[in-house]
Amino acid sequence: MSWVKPAADAILAAGESLMVEVNASDPDGTIANVKLYLDNKFVRQENYAPYQWGAAGQNDPLLNDLSAGSHTLKAVATDDDGAATTITRSFTVTGDYLTIPGIIEAEDYREGGEAVAYHDTTSGNTGGAYRSDDVDIQKTGDTTGTYNVGWVAAGEWLTYAVKVEKSGSYTIRFRVASQMTSNKTLHLELDGKDITGPVSFNTQGKGWQVYQTEEISGVQLEAGVHILKLVMDTAAFNINYMEFIFGD
Structure with a gap:
């Protein structure tokens, strides 16, 4: 028996809903049922695989609008012989x-570590500034802000717990720099859904600390607490911050 979701030591935003999934099997028989508990409160019994709670179409109110603090999930699998x-x-x-609306500094991603709060392909903070995990951060040379995220590789990402104050259309500005002359691309996801498509830019190789603003408009955001993911689709650029402006 093992956990599929959530990840070990996951960190969620207050108000966020939780999806839970476990694997369960019996080498000499069958699994009769799996019961899930949240902080010792019974959530629901699943009788058939996949053993999931909080998925689309399921009614698991205890997994919605979670309160701030530490929580514990317990899954109990019982086989056809009654062994648990x-x-x-x-x-x-x-x-x-x-x-949101407002400015989100790239370096202010949430806590939680590799594969939860961020994904970084190299160990250690190459820039040596601000935080002591594996995301590469340095003092910025931009006219605003204190730090920037740099040394990015394709496929790396950062996540942010955000609260969107009101639903509607937003303009998003990205403050970026690069010494490379090739096209660069990033995108944003909200709760796992791509909300921007590829945002492409070219700094013409002006320099690692010569920043420009790239803008995309018409991005629809829904009010509430969400997990925002910044995905670096290509390598070799710096990002200082993202600015979210209500309206087009």
Whole structure:
């Protein structure tokens, strides 16, 4: 028996909903059912694989609008002989989030580590500034802001717990720089859904600390607490911040 979701020591934003999935099997028989508990409160029993809770179309209110703090999930699988196996997993819900409309500094991604808060292909902070994990951060030479994320590789990403104050159409500005003359691309996802498509830019090789603003408009955002993901689709550029402006 093992956890599929959530990831170990996952960090969610307050108000976010949780999806849970476990794998369960019986080498000498069958699994009769799997029961899920959140903080010792019974969520629901699943009798058939896939053993999921909080998925689309499922009614699991205990997994919605989670409160800030530490929480523990417990899954109990019972086989056809009545033998039970129990696994637990802890996660944290943070009450801290960044507000939209507003500026989100690239370096202010959420806590949680590799594959939860961010994905970085190299170990250590190459820039040596601001944070002590594997995301590469340095003092910025831009006219605004204090730090920038740099040394990016294709496929790396950062996530942010955000609260969108009001639903509607937004203009998003990205403050970026590069010494390379090739086209660069990034995109944004909200709760796992691509909301911008590829945002392409070319700095004409002006320099790692010579910044320009790239803008995309007509991005629809829904009010509430969400997880925003910044995905670097190509390598070799710096990003200082993102600015979200309500309206086009």
